[in-house]
Amino acid sequence: xxxxxxxxxxxxxxxxxxxxxxxxxxxxxxxxxxxxxxxxxxxxxxxxxxxxxxxxxxxxxxxxxxxxxxxxxxxxxxxxxxxxxxxxxxxxxxxxxxxxxxxxxxxxxxxxxxxxxxxxxxxxxxxxxxxxxxxxxxxxxxxxxxxxxxxxxxxxxxxxxxxxxxxxxxxxxxxxxxxxxxxxxxxxxxxxxxxxxxxxxxxxxxxxxxxxxxxxxxxxxxxxxxxxxxxxxxxxxxxxxxxxxxxxxxxxxxxxxxxxxxxxxxxxxxxxxxxxxxxxxxxxxxxxxxxxxxxxxxxxxxxxxxxxxxxxxxxxxxxxxxxxxxxxxxxxxxxxxxxxxxxxxxxxxxxxxxxxxxxxxxxxxxxxxxxxxxxxxxxxxxxxxxxxxxxxxxxxxxxxxxxxxxxxxxxxxxxxxxxxxxxxxxxxxxxxxxxxxxxxxxxxxxxxxxxxxxxxxxxxxx
Amino acid sequence: xxxxxxxxxxxxxxxxxxxxxxxxxxxxxxxxxxxxxxxxxxxxxxxxxxxxxxxxxxxxxxxxxxxxxxxxxxxxxxxxxxxxxxxxxxxxxxxxxxxxxxxxxxxxxxxxxxxxxxxxxxxxxxxxxxxxxxxxxxxxxxxxxxxxxxxxxxxxxxxxxxxxxxxxxxxxxxxxxxxxxxxxxxxxxxxxxxxxxxxxxxxxxxxxxxxxxxxxxxxxxxxxxxxxxxxxxxxxxxxxxxxxxxxxxxxxxxxxxxxxxxxxxxxxxxxxxxxxxxxxxxxxxxxxxxxxxxxxxxxxxxxxxxxxxxxxxxxxxxxxxxxxxxxxxxxxxxxxxxxxxxxxxxxxxxxxxxxxxxxxxxxxxxxxxxxxxxxxxxxxxxxxxxxxxxxxxxxxxxxxxxxxxxxxxxxxxxxxxxxxx
Numbered sequence: 007x008x009x010x011x012x013x014x015x016x017x018x019x020x021x022x023x024x025x026x027x028x029x030x031x032x033x034x035x036x037x038x039x040x041x042x043x044x045x046x047x048x049x050x051x052x053x054x055x056x057x058x059x060x061x062x063x064x065x066x067x068x069x070x071x072x073x074x075x076x077x078x079x080x081x082x083x084x085x086x087x088x089x090x091x092x093x094x095x096x097x098x099x100x101x102x103x104x105x106x107x108x109x110x111x112x113x114x115x116x117x118x119x120x121x122x123x124x125x126x127x128x129x130x131x132x133x134x135x136x137x138x139x140x141x142x143x144x145x146x147x148x149x150x151x152x153x154x155x156x157x158x159x160x161x162x163x164x165x166x167x168x169x170x171x172x173x174x175x176x177x178x179x180x181x182x183x184x185x186x187x188x189x190x191x192x193x194x195x196x197x198x199x200x201x202x203x204x205x206x207x208x209x210x211x212x213x214x215x216x217x218x219x220x221x222x223x224x225x226x227x228x229x230x231x232x233x234x235x236x237x238x239x240x241x242x243x244x245x246x247x248x249x250x251x252x253x254x255x256x257x258x259x260x261x262x263x264x265x266x267x268x269x270x271x272x273x274x275x276x277x278x279x280x281x282x283x284x285x286x287x288x289x290x291x292x293x294x295x296x297x298x299x300x301x302x303x304x305x306x307x308x309x310x311x312x313x314x315x316x317x318x319x320x321x322x323x324x325x326x327x328x329x330x331x332x333x334x335x336x337x338x339x340x341x342x343x344x345x346x347x348x349x350x351x352x353x354x355x356x357x358x359x360x361x362x363x364x365x366x367x368x369x370x371x372x373x374x375x376x377x378x379x380x381x382x383x384x385x386x387x388x389x390x391x392x393x394x395x396x397x398x399x400x401x402x403x404x405x406x407x408x409x410x411x412x413x414x415x416x417x418x419x420x421x422x423x424x425x426x427x428x429x430x431x432x433x434x435x436x437x438x439x440x441x442x443x444x445x446x447x448x449x450x451x452x453x454x455x456x457x458x459x460x461x462x463x464x465x466x467x468x
Numbered sequence: 469x470x471x472x473x474x475x476x477x478x479x480x481x482x483x484x485x486x487x488x489x490x491x492x493x494x495x496x497x498x499x500x501x502x503x504x505x506x507x508x509x510x511x512x513x514x515x516x517x518x519x520x521x522x523x524x525x526x527x528x529x530x531x532x533x534x535x536x537x538x539x540x541x542x543x544x545x546x547x548x549x550x551x552x553x554x555x556x557x558x559x560x561x562x563x564x565x566x567x568x569x570x571x572x573x574x575x576x577x578x579x580x581x582x583x584x585x586x587x588x589x590x591x592x593x594x595x596x597x598x599x600x601x602x603x604x605x606x607x608x609x610x611x612x613x614x615x616x617x618x619x620x621x622x623x624x625x626x627x628x629x630x631x632x633x634x635x636x637x638x639x640x641x642x643x644x645x646x647x648x649x650x651x652x653x654x655x656x657x658x659x660x661x662x663x664x665x666x667x668x669x670x671x672x673x674x675x676x677x678x679x680x681x682x683x684x685x686x687x688x689x690x691x692x693x694x695x696x697x698x699x700x701x702x703x704x705x706x707x708x709x710x711x712x713x714x715x716x717x718x719x720x721x722x723x724x725x726x727x728x729x730x731x732x733x734x735x736x737x738x739x740x741x742x743x744x745x746x747x748x749x750x751x752x753x754x755x756x757x758x759x760x761x762x763x764x765x766x767x768x769x770x771x772x773x774x775x776x777x778x779x780x781x782x783x784x785x786x787x788x789x790x791x792x793x794x795x796x797x798x799x800x801x802x803x804x805x806x807x808x809x810x811x812x813x814x815x816x817x818x819x820x821x822x823x824x825x826x827x828x829x830x831x832x833x834x835x836x837x838x839x840x841x842x843x844x845x846x847x848x849x850x851x852x853x854x855x856x857x858x859x860x861x862x863x864x865x866x867x868x869x870x871x872x873x874x875x876x877x878x879x880x881x882x883x884x885x886x887x888x889x
Contacts, residue, residue: 028561028564028565031558031559031561031564032559032561034558035555035558035559035560036559038554038555038558038559038862038877039555039559041844041845041847041862041863041864041877042555042844042864042875042877044843044844044871044872045840045843045844045845046816046819046820046843048816048819048820048843048871049871049872050870050871050872050873051812051814051817051870051871053811053812054812095592095869096868096869096870096873097591097592097868097873097874098868098870098871098872098873099870099873215627215628311492315625317625317626317630317631318626318628318630318631319626319627319628319630319631320626439626439631440676
């Protein structure tokens with residue numbers, strides 16, 4: 007079958023193309039490409055884009071004296087999210103909407119006072135959307151806390167001249183809040199999916215595609231060809247794991263750098279914005295997973311039908327979201343920002359590492375773990391900040407993998423709840439994207455649970 | 469004892485009921501599964517020409533053409549091959565390097581070439597290729613044709629190769645048509661016709677990009693994947709076409725209207741694998757291997773395919789040395805009329821339902837063609853050889869939801885052995 011198909015392919019290509027030089031191929035490609043445009047000169051119908059932009063603009067009112075009011079009741083927020091999601095199937099409309107939403111909410115003549123008032127109003131709307139965890143049902147508390155955590159992060163994330171995209175993102179959060187207050191497991195799936203689809207357009211994390219340049223054959227090899235299940239973190243095995251991991255994702259990881267920087271400079275505001283977006287994305291995916299409300303073992307036994315339209319790219323978004331939201335949750339001393347600022351921007355004595363990070367060559371990047379490194383002090387402060395807050399949940403003397411496996415088994419602990427929630431969400435994404443086979447690749451002992459299998463695969467993935 | 473046996477049987481039956489599982493149907497709303505044989509001349513002329521009666525295969529689009537131009541024509545067989553997404557590959561130096569290596573016999577270049585091809589398919593729906601093998605006969609006012617068609621669709625709900633799915637589709641169709649010239653004068657003629665097809669269709673559940681690469685790289689057994697490991701949906705439909713044609717000036721100017729793919733609902737069943745589908749019709753044809761998945765129960769479901777209302781005009785003056793032809797079709801008029809009431813309707817949308825084509829023949833031996841298909845250019849050529857015809861076409865069409873989202877190019881070659889003048 008393969009030979010027949012390829013034979014036909016070769017015949018067709020040979021018929022289509024005479025033996026050409028590379029230059030001739032390029033010329034031919036250019037000629038063919040010239041035929042790809044619409045000769046009538048008709049442009050795409052962007053009425054949906056205009057409608058979505060108008061919905062966002064409609065939430066902000068400026069009176070004759072320059073006073074700003076922002077209104078994001080449930081109905082308004084829902085209209086904004088629906089209108090943004092309506093363009094999701096058209097690449098042309100998505101790009102046009104992103105361009106439109108990147109504009110500031112206030113016009114060019116706006117004063118600094120108006121901009122500050124707009125920022126305060128948006129923050130106030132976010133605060134109003136918060137959920138009173140004392141009054142929600144027990145089963146909703148976890149979701150309510152994660153949504154509140156995002157809403158708390160809004161103020162620090164806003165730029166000095168808030169854009170339409172930022173307001174649209176807050177509207178998405180308002181719909182998540184409404185879903186928790188008034189919804190149930192059935193509506194969680196729909197609300198969470200709408201939020202994910204909208205955030206992919208309105209946020210920068212939504213545009214980071216971890217799988218864009220993925221080498222599919224290397225990904226398949228990573229999970230299917232006799233990988234040792236030993237995930238001990240000492241030198242040689244860690245090197246092997248990272249050497250397998252890096253070629254798979256290629257150029258995708260440095261895309262995250264652009265979310266943290268402006269004009270190649272890291273800023274605290276960009277970091278706060280990115281963290282807020284990560285939290286929003288994470289809360290949305292976990293809301294979808296909550297809609298299925300089953301345990302990981304049941305998922306892996308194929309007893310659950312998952313049909314939320316999630317793809318393997320969603321796993322990439324979720325992994326980044328979990329990583330950065332977890333960093334921020336544990337970093338109560340806010341030590342990550344000074345470290346990143348030094349590492350990316352440099353200072354009077356140290357050069358900027360922006361270009362090296364973009365290139366993502368592990369051999370050229372400076373080491374931050376050696377005591378003699380100029381970055382060591384700030385890196386250690388960040389590690390200590392996170393470690394100090396993790397110590398209630400994680401004993402550094404304990405083997406890392408055993409710690410997570412025990413957390414899986416006991417979901418009554420704080421870390422147990424978190425780990426099982428993440429695993430459930432990963433399981434839902436993998437099943438929906440029909441990659442649940444990845445979960446079968448890890449060698450398990452007979453007494454190991456399927457949940458442990460998910461965990462082992464997830465740890466390999468990281 | 470008897471009661472105990474009955475009890476055990478009842479319990480076993482109950483468990484069998486609990487454990488028996490259905491094969492869930494798979495439906496792809498983004499793919500139009502309507503059947504139409506490959507028409508290279510029609511494609512080269514911007515997919516226009518329903519009013520043009522001068523070829524054997526024209527009765528597939530407008531059965532009234534059987535009445536306009538009666539006579540004898542046969543094609544035994546015709547073979548066509550269409551390849552999509554050629555331009556992105558030709559423009560990519562790495563892809564062409566792998567292509568040259570493949571032609572030179574380096575089989576290691578197959579997987580990198582295929583990977584690059586899958587990357588270029590992008591997101592949403594697309595196609596890889598289409599193969600059509602058919603026989604057709606026109607005898608007086610009756611036409612008949614049998615076609616076997618294989619299509620490779622793709623559907624990517626994400627953005628990367630990792631979420632790409634390839635969906636093979638097979639169609640076997642038998643078409644019969646009748647056209648009558650009801651009014652025939654020197655100035656004016658009126659013909660009407662109908663054709664009906666019996667179509668059996670089977671399509672696979674999407675096969676993931678990584679699995680496709682495994683197949684190409686020889687890491688998976690194609691028989692196992694295609695016969696047993698991939699669910700298949702199979703079923704039939706009996707669609708029919710109606711057409712009328714007005715002819716002026718000895719049918720040198722013709723105006724037509726057609727309703728195509730009426731009654732286009734497919735009655736489908738789900739199967740655990742293609743092997744089980746074949747064995748359900750021809751018991752025991754394919755031996756089931758020991759490691760094949762257990763067959764689940766088939767589920768009945770339906771797949772709707774849209775009908776279209778089309779108008780066309782063709783001007784083909786009867787000349788000796790050169791034979792010019794001009795065609796213009798207004799396609800999918802029912803959808804256009806529905807869109808008049810929508811807020812998003814624009815006057816320019818009318819142009820998006822207009823297909824134009826032109827052909828210039830030389831002594832009826834060599835033909836050059838050009839067309840515009842909803843604003844996208846197409847070109848083609850045809851050569852008449854003794855008892856054979858070779859047609860080729862290249863053009864673009866929109867696969868995305870909105871204009872400019874996802875234009876895709878395709879190249880078609882059709883070779884027919886027979887007589888068709």
